[in-house]
Structure formats: structure tokens, C-alpha cells
Amino acid sequence: MVHKVDLVIIGVSVGLAVGLLIAALVFFGVWWYKRHKCPSSALPTHKSSGIDTSIILSKSSDNSVTVKLSTYPTKTSPIATLYNKASASALLKYSYKDVQNATKNFTTVLGQGSFGPVYKAVMPADEIVAVKALASDSKQGEKEFRTEVSVLGRLHHRNLVNLVGYCVDKRQRMLIYEYMKNGSLASFLYNEEKPTLNWEERIQIALDISHGIEYLHDGAVPPVIHRDLKSANILLDHLMRAKARS
Helix, strand or coil, X not given: XXXXXXXXXXXXXXXXXXXXXXXXXXXXXXXXXXXXXXXXXXXXXXXXXXEECCEEXXXXXXXXXXXXXXXXXXXXXXXXXXXXXXXXXXXXXXXXXXHHHHCCCCCXXXXXXXXXXXXXXXXXXXXXXXXXXXXXXXXCCHHHHHHHHHHHCCXXXXXXXXXXXXXXXXXXXXXXXXXXXXCEHHHHHHCCCCCCCCXXXXXXXXXXXXXXXXXHHHHCCCCEEECCCCHHHEEECCCCCEEECC
């Protein structure tokens, strides 16, 4: 009788031990899955040498889009040197005279934003581009201009309007983007003179922009959050393929 009681006690003890072990394994598995697989609600950041270089494309007070760095490398740091070299090698630098000739003395205006007027330009190699000139009364200063050059010059994707060059000549500050022939999505949605987009075109535009935003969030280093995505900031090329404008 005593022997049977001992066996029962041993069996119960072993069962409890196995149950606790299984519960611990399940708890650890859930914790590991949440930590490594589930997306975080916080803004993703890229850590390098203890420096947080996450980027946000956000609205400014006048509804324009600016680039803000949570913590940007100092000019003397090795990371800053890499930023400057990469930006300089990726973008073309133009003189004011080059841009003046390409725009035919700034005659063709494509639009007007908080940054300043946007002009159509034809470069010597017959490449058509859009030139954003920093207006003298613009709220976007020297620091913001340099940030756009260093950051936007690194972003290259078929569904983003790419920055291809810039002009820093005395007091002139200009950003040079690829030209989008069909203008903004907003002009097709709200301008009765424009042809109506069919459902196939609308779906393709939505897919194009989703690819561009996915690249900003998951493909860019450091990652970028675009917080002013609207029809006016979605541009269409000659094939009606969409690209997001920063």
C-alpha cells in the first residue's frame, strides 16, 4: 500500500515538473516571437556607433514637407564623412549659370510650393528635369536644404521622384529632380479638363505608391517615414506610372 502511494506521489511530481517545463517553453516561445517577428509600433531606427539616425518626412507649419533627423551625425564624425561622400558621389552639382541656361532664364514655371517656384529645365544632354528654387522668403533655410540634399540624394526607387542634382552657387539654392510629364494625381482627380482615370489606372497608381512607401519604411537605410502622402505629392510620368514626391 505504501509502495503504491509512493508511486502516485512520484507520478504527480513528474507530471507537475513536465507541465511547468512545457509552460515555460510556451512562454519563452511567445516572448521570442513577439520580440523578433511582430512589428514594433515605434518608429524603426538604424543604430550605428550608438547614433540614432531614423528619419521622418513630416509636415511643417505651412503644410510643406521637410526632412527631420532625430539625431544627425556631427560634421567631424566618421559617419558624417560617409554621408557627405555618398551624397556627393550620387548627385550632380550645377552652377547657377548652368541652371539659368537650362531653364531659359527661368521662364517655364511648373508649380509653386512653400520651398519656392518649380521650373522646367532642359539639360545639355537633352534631359528634362524639374528645378525647385529656394525662394528668398522661404521658411526652409540653409540647414534644411543641406539635409534634403544629403538625405534625399540617398533614396533611389522606381516609385519615388528621384533627386538627381543640386545647385549651391553664392546665395542660390536649388534642388533638381527628374521630370514627371503628367504632373500630380490631384490634377487628374480635381481638374475637369483632365481625362478621367479608369479603374485599372487607379489600381496601378495605388500599387506604385505602396511599393515606394514600402521602400522608405523597410528598404531605406536609415528608414524613412513619409507623413504627408496626398494626391498633390503623387506625380505621374509619361506612362502614367506613379511616384511619391517628398
